[in-house]
Amino acid sequence: MSDFLDKLRTLVPADRIVTDPDVISSYARDQAAWAPVGTAAALVRAGSTEDVRNVVAVCAEHGVPVVPRGAGTGVCGGANALDGCVLLSLETMTEIVEINEAERLAVVQPGVVNDVLRQACAERGLWYPPDPSSAPWSTIGGNVATNAGGLCCVKYGVTRDYVLAVEAVVGRGEVVRLGRRTAKGVAGYDLCGLMVGSEGTLGVITEVTVRLRGARAPERTIVGYFDTLQDAGEAVAKVTAAGLMPSALELVDRHVLEAVDAWRNMGLSADANVLLLARSDQPGEAGEAEADAMVRLFEEAGATWSARSTDEDEAEALFAARRLSHQALERLGSLLTEDVCVPRGLLPEMLSRVEAAAAENDTRIANVAHAGDGNLHPVIIIPPGDDAARVRAERAFDQIIAGAIALGGTIAGEHGIGLLKRRGLRDELDPAVIAMHHAVKNALDPAGIFNPGKVFG
Amino acid sequence: MSDFLDKLRTLVPADRIVTDPDVISSYARDQAAWAPVGTAAALVRAGSTEDVRNVVAVCAEHGVPVVPRGAGTGVCGGANALDGCVLLSLETMTEIVEINEAERLAVVQPGVVNDVLRQACAERGLWYPPDPSSAPWSTIGGNVATNAGGLCCVKYGVTRDYVLAVEAVVGRGEVVRLGRRTAKGVAGYDLCGLMVGSEGTLGVITEVTVRLRGARAPERTIVGYFDTLQDAGEAVAKVTAAGLMPSALELVDRHVLEAVDAWRNMGLSADANVLLLARSDQPGEAGEAEADAMVRLFEEAGATWSARSTDEDEAEALFAARRLSHQALERLGSLLTEDVCVPRGLLPEMLSRVEAAAAENDTRIANVAHAGDGNLHPVIIIPPGDDAARVRAERAFDQIIAGAIALGGTIAGEHGIGLLKRRGLRDELDPAVIAMHHAVKNALDPAGIFNPGKVFG
Numbered sequence: 001m002s003d004f005l006d007k008l009r010t011l012v013p014a015d016r017i018v019t020d021p022d023v024i025s026s027y028a029r030d031q032a033a034w035a036p037v038g039t040a041a042a043l044v045r046a047g048s049t050e051d052v053r054n055v056v057a058v059c060a061e062h063g064v065p066v067v068p069r070g071a072g073t074g075v076c077g078g079a080n081a082l083d084g085c086v087l088l089s090l091e092t093m094t095e096i097v098e099i100n101e102a103e104r105l106a107v108v109q110p111g112v113v114n115d116v117l118r119q120a121c122a123e124r125g126l127w128y129p130p131d132p133s134s135a136p137w138s139t140i141g142g143n144v145a146t147n148a149g150g151l152c153c154v155k156y157g158v159t160r161d162y163v164l165a166v167e168a169v170v171g172r173g174e175v176v177r178l179g180r181r182t183a184k185g186v187a188g189y190d191l192c193g194l195m196v197g198s199e200g201t202l203g204v205i206t207e208v209t210v211r212l213r214g215a216r217a218p219e220r221t222i223v224g225y226f227d228t229l230q231d232a233g234e235a236v237a238k239v240t241a242a243g244l245m246p247s248a249l250e251l252v253d254r255h256v257l258e259a260v261d262a263w264r265n266m267g268l269s270a271d272a273n274v275l276l277l278a279r280s281d282q283p284g285e286a287g288e289a290e291a292d293a294m295v296r297l298f299e300e301a302g303a304t305w306s307a308r309s310t311d312e313d314e315a316e317a318l319f320a321a322r323r324l325s326h327q328a329l330e331r332l333g334s335l336l337t338e339d340v341c342v343p344r345g346l347l348p349e350m351l352s353r354v355e356a357a358a359a360e361n362d363t364r365i366a367n368v369a370h371a372g373d374g375n376l377h378p379v380i381i382i383p384p385g386d387d388a389a390r391v392r393a394e395r396a397f398d399q400i401i402a403g404a405i406a407l408g409g410t411i412a413g414e415h416g417i418g419l420l421k422r423r424g425l426r427d428e429l430d431p432a433v434i435a436m437h438h439a440v441k442n443a444l445d446p447a448g449i450f451n452p453g454k455v456f457g
Numbered sequence: 458m459s460d461f462l463d464k465l466r467t468l469v470p471a472d473r474i475v476t477d478p479d480v481i482s483s484y485a486r487d488q489a490a491w492a493p494v495g496t497a498a499a500l501v502r503a504g505s506t507e508d509v510r511n512v513v514a515v516c517a518e519h520g521v522p523v524v525p526r527g528a529g530t531g532v533c534g535g536a537n538a539l540d541g542c543v544l545l546s547l548e549t550m551t552e553i554v555e556i557n558e559a560e561r562l563a564v565v566q567p568g569v570v571n572d573v574l575r576q577a578c579a580e581r582g583l584w585y586p587p588d589p590s591s592a593p594w595s596t597i598g599g600n601v602a603t604n605a606g607g608l609c610c611v612k613y614g615v616t617r618d619y620v621l622a623v624e625a626v627v628g629r630g631e632v633v634r635l636g637r638r639t640a641k642g643v644a645g646y647d648l649c650g651l652m653v654g655s656e657g658t659l660g661v662i663t664e665v666t667v668r669l670r671g672a673r674a675p676e677r678t679i680v681g682y683f684d685t686l687q688d689a690g691e692a693v694a695k696v697t698a699a700g701l702m703p704s705a706l707e708l709v710d711r712h713v714l715e716a717v718d719a720w721r722n723m724g725l726s727a728d729a730n731v732l733l734l735a736r737s738d739q740p741g742e743a744g745e746a747e748a749d750a751m752v753r754l755f756e757e758a759g760a761t762w763s764a765r766s767t768d769e770d771e772a773e774a775l776f777a778a779r780r781l782s783h784q785a786l787e788r789l790g791s792l793l794t795e796d797v798c799v800p801r802g803l804l805p806e807m808l809s810r811v812e813a814a815a816a817e818n819d820t821r822i823a824n825v826a827h828a829g830d831g832n833l834h835p836v837i838i839i840p841p842g843d844d845a846a847r848v849r850a851e852r853a854f855d856q857i858i859a860g861a862i863a864l865g866g867t868i869a870g871e872h873g874i875g876l877l878k879r880r881g882l883r884d885e886l887d888p889a890v891i892a893m894h895h896a897v898k899n900a901l902d903p904a905g906i907f908n909p910g911k912v913f914g
Contacts, residue, residue: 101698101700102694102697102698102801102802103697103800103801103802104697104700125700126700146643147643147647149641153640153641154640158641160647160650161618170889170893171889171893174889175889176887176889176890176893177887177890178890178893180867181800181865182798182799182800182830182831182832182865182866182867182870183610183611183798183801183829183830183831183832184606184610184615184798184827184830184831184832184867184870184871185798185867185869185870186603186604186654186867186869186870186871186872186873186874187867187868187869187874187878187881187882187885187886188874188882188886188890188894188912188913189651189654189655189659189894189897190604190617190647190650190651190653190654191890191893191894191897193617193647193650193651194646194647194650194651194897196647197643197646197647198646202646214700214701214702215700217743237559240559240560240561241558241559243558243561243582243583243671243672244671245671282740283739283740283741283742283743284740284741284742284743285740285741285742286674286740286741286743341637341639341640341641341642342639343560343638343639344559344560344640345559345560370641372640373639373640373641374639374640374641375639375640375641408638408639409639410637410639410641410642410643410644411644412642412643412644413639413641413642413643414641414643415643416643417643417644417645421644424644425644425645428644429644429645430633430634432627432628432631432632432633433633433634433635433645433648436627436628436633436635436648436901437645437646437648439900439901439903440646440648440651440897440900440901442900443896443897443899443900444893444896444897455645456645
């Protein structure tokens with residue numbers, strides 16, 4: 001190991017290599033509860049593609065695992081340290097290299113924070129849609145590595161849909177450009193797409209070219225109050241079946257409303273058991289018609305109250321409550337956040353299964369959902385220090401995963417697999433498909449150094 | 458070889474195996490001019506996934522190449538026979554398995570013709586956007602294998618953007634499902650996306666699940682006449698830079714207009730040297746404003762005439778002329794169709810390079826372009842029997858490819874690589890990226906039987 005560090009020090013600036021155990025340990029995990037964490041040999045804060053190239057080359061030579069990380073906001077342990085690894089932080093590679101209005105694209109280093117890019121684009125009249133809840137902190141590199149989603153996905157798709165090209169360090173230290181700058185292109189395999197969502201297991205992303213959209217029309221907000229999760233789920237299914245294209249369609253349940261109220265005193269839980277928040281960004285009359293149609297469909301599904309918000313500040317406050325849900329819930333205990341996604345029409349059924357898992361295991365489960373995508377985030381709350389509750393929570397977690405698979409859904413809508421969902425992945429995918437994963441992994445990571453053991457073990 | 462055929466006959470219904478050389482040779486090539494064509498050992502018209510599975514398993518056992526094909530409308534030789542291969546036709550697998558309004562998706566067998574699917578969706582108020590010019594004949598399986606484009610791409614993306622899942626026969630005959638039915642999903646690598654555009658080199662697609670959209674608002678058509686290709690290119694660059702989102706933006710030049718006139722007597726070439734055809738499908742006032750803005754930008758770029766079409770029949774006739782361009786040009790000689798794509802702002806420069814290549818090589822080159830995407834289809838016309846012209850045409854072809862690469866573009870916007878562009882692919886991609894292709898190919902095709910030698914040799 002000291003050979004390895006000596007070699008690294010000849011190639012990477014000394015101030016970028018950290019071996020202080022306290023600092024290393026502060027970089028050793030993401031936000032996943034209870035995922036295993038190893039002890040890293042070193043932390044490297046890469047300042048350039050050249051730094052990454054050197055780290056990868058030396059690690060390949062010495063068989064040392066490389067665990068790339070952005071802001072560490074993942075929730076599945078994908079960025080957790082492995083024993084003896086190099087934690088390779090990209091957080092200081094923060095340059096926005098280019099924002100090109102004519103081509104509607106941006107080129108950024110991986111450490112650029114999502115909201116920073118979105119703001120820089122907005123200043124040019126452009127829009128980078130992917131908006132995970134972690135947008136104020138998470139980095140574009142991490143968003144790409146996990147194929148992050150967000151509120152906009154229901155209409156505008158996920159990170160994958162916006163990645164035109166990546167520069168990455170692969171193999172034993174080769175720097176490659178995958179993808180293109182053009183609107184279309186079919187020259188060879190979609191290796192750029194293969195890197196998106198691969199959670200650092202196929203290489204280290206050192207630059208990203210993203211597609212942008214023009215700034216969009218102002219949104220209208222539609223609010224619905226419901227007595228039950230099933231009624232709210234029915235409302236969502238009706239909106240989809242009617243062919244409407246809301247620009248957001250979010251669900252928040254009573255547990256979340258109460259937690260937000262307890263923290264911020266917003267008075268939300270007095271009115272509703274379940275809240276649906278929708279938006280429409282269609283311009284002009286079409287948007288008016290879409291918003292009115294959603295109000296009507298909410299009512300048909302049994303909303304106790306439904307209306308278009310006439311006050312933009314009030315609407316923004318409701319979405320802020322949705323965004324704050326995780327932090328509000330964290331005040332109640334440890335959280336185990338699920339991320340299942342089911343066919344949209346099966347949302348009511350999946351919500352029932354979540355409720356059943358909560359009841360059966362005597363566990364408190366709050367529900368937040370990108371409902372329009374059928375993407376649920378049941379959040380299992382474990383009171384501090386209650387080990388028995390933890391065991392029950394993990395059983396509920398497994399039952400929710402099994403339920404999603406049984407409904408033709410997936411165990412991972414947008415958070416990835418990391419360490420926490422490796423067993424779920426084996427349940428979801430056929431052995432032949434898992435074998436294809438291994439074949440691709442072995443082919444593109446001949447030294448076996450890129451985040452080994454993550455995703456599919 | 459006869460061992461191989463004997464084994465095949467024990468597993469696949471006799472009426473699906475064809476060894477008549479005349480029939481085989483009618484299936485031995487696609488629409489590519491001059492791409493090499495081998496002599497197949499047999500043609501199998503697969504009737505089911507099970508047939509495909511058996512063919513692949515027997516071919517893997519005997520080391521016999523498998524060349525999958527749909528309707529054979531490709532233009533790069535991707536479906537051309539290899540010596541001793543099995544031509545595996547999917548054209549009789551034509552079932553539309555499911556059209557699901559609630560989930561907005563369709564499940565189809567690979568032999569379903571694009572227009573047939575689009576029509577079936579339209580009858581349910583749904584829309585499958587990808588619309589290659591070959592849509593009346595080409596199959597969804599072929600569209601997926603080549604990641605086909607079309608007129609809609611400028612606003613709605615390419616085939617890849619609509620493929621949620623595929624069933625495929627891979628490896629030595631394993632049947633796998635890749636992808637999902639849910640709106641989102643990040644469970645493992647995007648192996649479904651890897652199959653899209655892989656031109657039959659990674660397996661045989663036996664079923665496709667595509668995402669659908671709701672039917673869209675009626676389109677408005679905007680027409681511009683220009684004196685020069687450069688003026689028309691400027692108009693396109695202005696439309697993009699203004700952030701407009703036309704639902705089509707097509708360019709047709711004088712050579713095409715004259716050829717269509719000579720065939721169909723439409724009187725197009727009397728008015729314009731270059732025609733731009735745009736559409737807007739934004740609803741209501743936003744669409745009116747977008748159409749008016751395009752007229753204005755066309756004029757600012759030097760249009761000799763520009764207007765919104767007030768007559769939908771006339772507008773449809775103009776788009777029909779654009780769709781007929783290839784057949785009209787075929788009456789003039791053999792065609793070598795290019796497919797370069799450049800950053801949109803460089804369209805005028807690329808059009809100049811095409812003109813220069815035509816002049817320098819004393820070659821007639823007609824231009825059709827998905828202009829809004831920067832995707833050009835220069836069509837090199839070789840008079841029948843003129844071998845010297847053919848040599849000059851191939852030189853012009855190479856110069857156009859080199860020009861696109863020099864401008865940061867790609868050699869293949871939507872037609873693929875097949876046989877004709879393998880050298881161009883090596884020019885476009887770094888050796889390290891080509892090496893990644895080989896690694897993936899070898900990993901997923903251990904028997905080396907799937908369309909060997911295509912794409913990257």
